[in-house]
Amino acid sequence: MTRRRVLVTGASAGIGRALATVYAAEGWDLILTARRKAPLDALAAELSAAHSCDARVILADLGVEGAADQLAADIQAQGLTVDGLINNAGFSRTEGFLKTPPEDQQAMIRVMLTVPVQLSRALVPGMVERSFGRVLNVASLAGRMPATGGDTLYGPIKSFMIKASQGLWLEMRGTGVHVTALCPGYTLTEFHDVNGTREEVSSAYPSWMWQTADHVARVGWRACEANRPQVTPGVMNNLMAGLAKHLPDGMALSMVGGHAKRLKRI
Template sequence: MNPGRRRTILITGASAGIGAALARVYAAKGWDLILTARREGPLEALAEELHGYGAVVTVITDDLADPAAPRRLFDAIADRSLIVDGLVNNAGFSRTAGFLQTEPEAHAAMIRVMLTAPVELARLFAPGMAERGFGRILNVASLAGQMPATGGDTLYGPIKSFLIKASQGLHLEMAGSGVHVTALCPGYTLTEFHDVNGTRAEVSSAYPAWMWQTAEHVAEIGYAALEANRPKVTPGFMNNVLAGLAKHLPDATALRMVGGHAKRLKRI
């Protein structure tokens, strides 16, 4: 690293929620940032806020549902002569109307944004990190990736499960290279995520306040785990209890448990 060059981290889905909270954490820790999402307005507003930390912030809007977006983003960063020292794959959404009620195009977009794009972005940026002997890759997965898939939101959990496993594999492969890789697996978090997919009223009434965490708390835990090079971190004691139960319970029992979850949310 050249003397005086600040580290730079790329955060996808940075316009709100956990992505925006992670941007604030990294800015406070002295990093510069590249923020990307579909919505330019929220990104520009966040960039203006982060300037208060002394961070240099670059905004690049794109839609990771477009198969060409990861390469386009990589090229746009290279054209600006920026070096990516860290990557946060945070962009994501879900469709909870049910498998048969959701258009195939929406399922394809979910897979591209939350599965294909993180893999492609890691493959594009990790070689440079390894060559420089320093890198950070944080994949924002979910507690859902450690649980049986939930009826009504059929693909979300399996996609996040893939992301956890891929993160663990890359964590092992990058051992000794100076590149840290961590899967962050939050449970219910107070963001606009549930507003976007139309489940805010259901989840708010189905689960007590103590099950919810703030995006700021999740971001701090994710940052610390990545610096410690932990392969996976699940914020919250009860979330770890639930993940442990799902791992050790018989399949039939675990499926009944998540089936009750889906019924509380009125999704099946």
């Protein structure tokens, strides 16, 4: 039996690494991509040894224009078939809209919005032809909440990914291709270290609100296998999103505005 292969973007750490580990444990071969070679090589060796999978590493800086086309070309050049796509790569800038350099804003939009659309457009047709596919888009609880100041673009980008995933899920019904938007809340990864908010978020929220990347990845795997269009790990995260959805706009914005002030973003 031919093994399935999944492409994981942003696989070098955090939720991406955890998702790669889950898929390897479930019998998938891997294509791991990110900017950093050393952690990808180490992860590929670790998962190959632990799960007897074929783990390929393809370096890509998805913030560069044309990166998605180049990644697809590199995959094709190696003769690899992609049966699963995990759009996980992402980052945020919390300095505020006017203080964030325009090139950083463009990179955020490209990595977390443009590239997932381009990779899906490039790889999903083959999945449909083979009557099997998995697309897991790592969005965020932020995409289900009112936007916050400071990281002004992050929430709206994640909202787009949720809506786009839902639309693609509708289109893929009956094709054998599953599509899921994974919407984690606060997760213990490098993400907050990279954007410099680890101390603020750790003090702003109690430990019971935090989840591990391994737990989030397993929830995402199960939801995608069940072909759920969206999943948010954690009862409290779902309660907050539901509350925000039903509050009047002014009250909801005041709520998230208080959150931003606690994190010293505005």
